[in-house]
Each structure stands twice: as structure tokens, then as C-alpha cells.
Amino acid sequence: MISKPIEQFRRQFRAQRFRVLPVLLGAFVAWFGGLARYLLVHPRFHGACGPPSTSILVEKLHAASIEYVATFGRCPTTADLAAANLIRLRQATDAWGSVLRIRCARAGIEVRSPGADGQFDTADDYAYPGGHAGRRRDEDATTRTSCR
Numbered sequence: 001m002i003s004k005p006i007e008q009f010r011r012q013f014r015a016q017r018f019r020v021l022p023v024l025l026g027a028f029v030a031w032f033g034g035l036a037r038y039l040l041v042h043p044r045f046h047g048a049c050g051p052p053s054t055s056i057l058v059e060k061l062h063a064a065s066i067e068y069v070a071t072f073g074r075c076p077t078t079a080d081l082a083a084a085n086l087i088r089l090r091q092a093t094d095a096w097g098s099v100l101r102i103r104c105a106r107a108g109i110e111v112r113s114p115g116a117d118g119q120f121d122t123a124d125d126y127a128y129p130g131g132h133a134g135r136r137r138d139e140d141a142t143t144r145t146s147c148r
Contacts, residue, residue, distance in 0.1 A: 054094040075104030
């Protein structure tokens with residue numbers, strides 16, 4: 001025979017089981033929803049860590065241009081690279097909103113950003129290959145390249 005306190009506990013537990021289950025289920029759904037929101041919204045998981053530095057964009061366009069020339073046999077424009085799905089069209093602009101320029105020659109392919117002044121062939125341009133004489137290659141005062 002089961003003692004009276006144990007039997008009373010069992011009856012209370014059975015009565016409350018249907019109250020606890022929805023609470024636990026709701027807690028799990030809330031936790032899972034929070035995890036999904038974190039993974040979908042957090043910048044680290046979808047590459048929205050701020051605009052990439054101009055040096056990274058110029059180097060990416062250079063690599064895409066080499067692939068385009070190898071595939072199609074002609075010098076690309078930024079629109080050609082986007083149409084071939086080698087870049088996104090927004091990657092064709094630098095940190096200051098200027099369109100990057102691609103030049104092909106026998107010596108190779110050069111991709112150039114006009115820099116802060118918006119004028120090509122001035123001292124603040126960034127070109128790849130070649131870099132920038134005024135500051136480190138990976139440094140842009142107007143952008144950040146990493147997420148915290």
C-alpha cells in the first residue's frame with residue numbers, strides 16, 4: 001500500500017503535468033526562435049560586417065577579371081563581371097561610392113579605385129597590383145573589415 005503523502009503527490013503531479021508541458025514547450029520554442037534569429041540576423045553569419053575595405057574590393061575585382069578574361073577572352077567591365085556572376089554589382093564601388101575601373105594591357109590587368117577625391121590617376125588612388133603609397137594596403141579610414 002502506498003502511503004497517503006505519496007499518493008497525494010502523484011495526484012498533484014498528474015494534474016500539473018498538463019500545465020508544465022506547455023511551459024516547457026514554449027520555452028523550447030522561444031529558445032529555438034532566438035537561436036534562429038541570431039543566426040539569421042547576426043552580421044558574422046551573412047557577411048554584413050560593414051562595407052569591405054577598398055583594398056579588398058579592388059583585389060576581388062582583379063581576381064574576377066582574371067577569371068573573366070580566361071573564360072571569355074576579352075577585358076571585362078564591372079557590369080560584365082556582375083552579369084557573369086563573378087561579383088555583385090555593389091562590389092564595383094569603393095568606400096567613397098566611386099565605380100572601380102578595370103584596365104587590361106599586355107602587362108596584365110589593373111583595377112583602380114579613384115580614392116577619396118573621386119578622381120582617377122591622382123595620389124590617393126588605390127590600384128591592384130600596385131597598392132597605395134599613402135597608407136597601408138588594408139587600411140581605409142572610412143570602413144571596417146571585421147565583426148566583433
